[in-house]
Amino acid sequence: MLAARELNVDKLPESSRNWINEKLIYTHGYGITMNPVNGFTPEGLPTLILSNMPIQSTVPSIVVKRPEIYFGEANQYRRVREDAATGIQLPARPDEQSDVLRGQWRHPPRGFLRRFLIASDRGDLTKLPFSDDINRESRLLMRRNVRDRVAALAPFLTYDSDPYIVVGDDGRLSWIMDAFTTSDSYPYSRHYTLGNTFIDYMRNSVKVVIDAYDGTTTFYVF
Numbered sequence: 001m002l003a004a005r006e007l008n009v010d011k012l013p014e015s016s017r018n019w020i021n022e023k024l025i026y027t028h029g030y031g032i033t034m035n036p037v038n039g040f041t042p043e044g045l046p047t048l049i050l051s052n053m054p055i056q057s058t059v060p061s062i063v064v065k066r067p068e069i070y071f072g073e074a075n076q077y078r079r080v081r082e083d084a085a086t087g088i089q090l091p092a093r094p095d096e097q098s099d100v101l102r103g104q105w106r107h108p109p110r111g112f113l114r115r116f117l118i119a120s121d122r123g124d125l126t127k128l129p130f131s132d133d134i135n136r137e138s139r140l141l142m143r144r145n146v147r148d149r150v151a152a153l154a155p156f157l158t159y160d161s162d163p164y165i166v167v168g169d170d171g172r173l174s175w176i177m178d179a180f181t182t183s184d185s186y187p188y189s190r191h192y193t194l195g196n197t198f199i200d201y202m203r204n205s206v207k208v209v210i211d212a213y214d215g216t217t218t219f220y221v222f
Helices: 019-025 112-122 146-153
Strands: 003-004 032-034 080-083 138-141 164-167 173-183 193-194 196-199 200-211 217-220
Touching: 003 164, 032 164, 146 173, 146 200, 146 217
Parallel strands: none
Antiparallel strands: 003 032, 080 138, 164 173, 173 200, 193 196, 200 217
């Protein structure tokens, strides 16, 4: 069994509920826990394979090297800065990479007009366009909820509502979603109700893999 440690800013104390904390500091979850379904300690607790923060492993072949969860089930849009002082940081082991955002998925909110347009789209007109905490190194993360992300990329597919997280051989965390092709005109078949539509054909022909760190989304068709 695996459980992702996602971040819920709604659980912050009222004294900490401010724009800086919610949008710039508490930016991502961290790691997972893992245990066998049939293993228990003498006290009746789960026998954990992955636990603690930073993550510790009791199985040498299972190691999490990229524990940050920027994309997941509970994520809203966030702005982060590309520097070591941004976000919640934990002491890194010598073999861990520092938490610096890399990749083409970043959206730099440069220039007042660009800031204003982004703020208008995100419903944040009172803070984002005028904040001194947003600089040239800032990055905007959008569609961080994996369900919203895949639906925007391939709206013609039908998705399982329960994505699950896995650990890759490279130590990265990824979300996996089952996707289905459907039809309502398959010959000699009976119609069934799926949500608000009728279908008579469904095939689990696609697996979607979303990197929890940088949001890279890959569709595998079978």
